[in-house]
Amino acid sequence: MxxxxxxxxxxxxxxxxxxxxxxxxxxxxxxxxxxxxxxxxxxxxxxxxxxxxxxxxxxxxxxxxxxxxxxxxxxxxxxxxxxxxxxxxxxxxxxxxxxxxxxxxxxxxxxxxxxxxxxxxxxxxxxxxxxxxxxxxxxxxxxxxxxxxxxxxxxxxxxxxxxxxxxSDAAAARAITAMEEGAVEHMNADHADAIRAYATGLLKAPDGDWRLTGLDPDGADLARGDAVLRLPFPAPVTDAASMRRTLVELAAAARRPA
Structure with a gap:
C-alpha cells in the first residue's frame, strides 16, 4: 500500500x-x-x-x-x-x-x-x-x-x-504601566514577606532578599542579585484592581502549607 x-x-x-x-x-x-x-x-x-x-x-x-x-x-x-x-x-x-x-x-x-x-x-x-x-x-x-x-x-x-x-493585550499593558512603578515600590517597601513567599513557595527558589522588579499583564519579575525569576499569573490582569487581587491571591497560595 x-x-x-x-x-x-x-x-x-x-x-x-x-x-x-x-x-x-x-x-x-x-x-x-x-x-x-x-x-x-x-x-x-x-x-x-x-x-x-x-x-x-x-x-x-x-x-x-x-x-x-x-x-x-x-x-x-x-x-x-x-x-x-x-x-x-x-x-x-x-x-x-x-x-x-x-x-x-x-x-x-x-x-x-x-x-x-x-x-x-x-x-x-x-x-x-x-x-x-x-x-x-x-x-x-x-x-x-x-x-x-x-x-x-x-x-x-x-x-x-x-x-x-x-x-500582552495593548490596552491592559497601558493600564498596568500607569500603576507599575508605584505598585513595585509599595510591594518592596511594605510586602517584602509576600515577595519572598512568591519566590520560595511558588517558584521553589532559595530563600533570600528577593525584590519585585516589574509588573505586566501576564506576570511579575523578581530578582535577588543577578538571579531573576518570572512569576506567571494564573490569568492576565487588565487593571490596578485585578493586579491587586491577583497579588493577594498569589501570596495566600504561596503561604499555604504543602
Missing amino acids: TTSPAAQEKREDPIRPTDDGARALAKTLLRGARFGSLATLGRDGHPTASLVSLATDSDGTPLILVSALSSHTGNLEADPRCSLLLAPGGKGDPLAHARITLRLQARRIAREGAEGERIRRRFLARQPKAALYVDFGDFSFFALDLQAASLNGGFGKAYELLPGDLL
Whole structure:
C-alpha cells in the first residue's frame, strides 16, 4: 500500500498546532530572559550574531541598550530586520531544552518623552548594572518589534507563533504601566514577606532578599542579585484592581502549607 504525497507531507510536518501550553512556555522564555543572541545583517549582506542584554516592555516587546561603537548598532540602522535567540539551556543535551527564535524589526527609542522614560526604567529594573553607562551619549535603546517566532520546546515540540501568542493585550499593558512603578515600590517597601513567599513557595527558589522588579499583564519579575525569576499569573490582569487581587491571591497560595 502506498501513501499519497499529500498524506506523507502532512504526517512529516514537524510543526505542532499552537496551544496554551506553547504560548505559556514562549512567554516564560521571553519574559525571563536577561540576555540573548542577536543576529543582524551586515552591510555586505552577511549575518552576524552578538550577545546582548535584554529587558521587555510592558507588553513583552524585547528591549536592548546598545553602543554606537558596536557593529550590530550600525547594522540595525542600515537594515532593521533582525532575529533574537533565547536559549537558557540546562543540564545534559542543550538541544533537549526549550528555546525560541524571534523574528523582529528594530526601532530606535527617543530618550525624551513617556516611552523613553518607561523603557529606561524597565531596562534598569532588569539590568541594574547598566546604570553605569545607560546615559552615555553613544548608547541608545531599541525596541525589537515582534513579527513572528519559532518555538522549540524540546525534541519533537516545534511551534510557529504570531505576535498575539506572545505579547500582552495593548490596552491592559497601558493600564498596568500607569500603576507599575508605584505598585513595585509599595510591594518592596511594605510586602517584602509576600515577595519572598512568591519566590520560595511558588517558584521553589532559595530563600533570600528577593525584590519585585516589574509588573505586566501576564506576570511579575523578581530578582535577588543577578538571579531573576518570572512569576506567571494564573490569568492576565487588565487593571490596578485585578493586579491587586491577583497579588493577594498569589501570596495566600504561596503561604499555604504543602
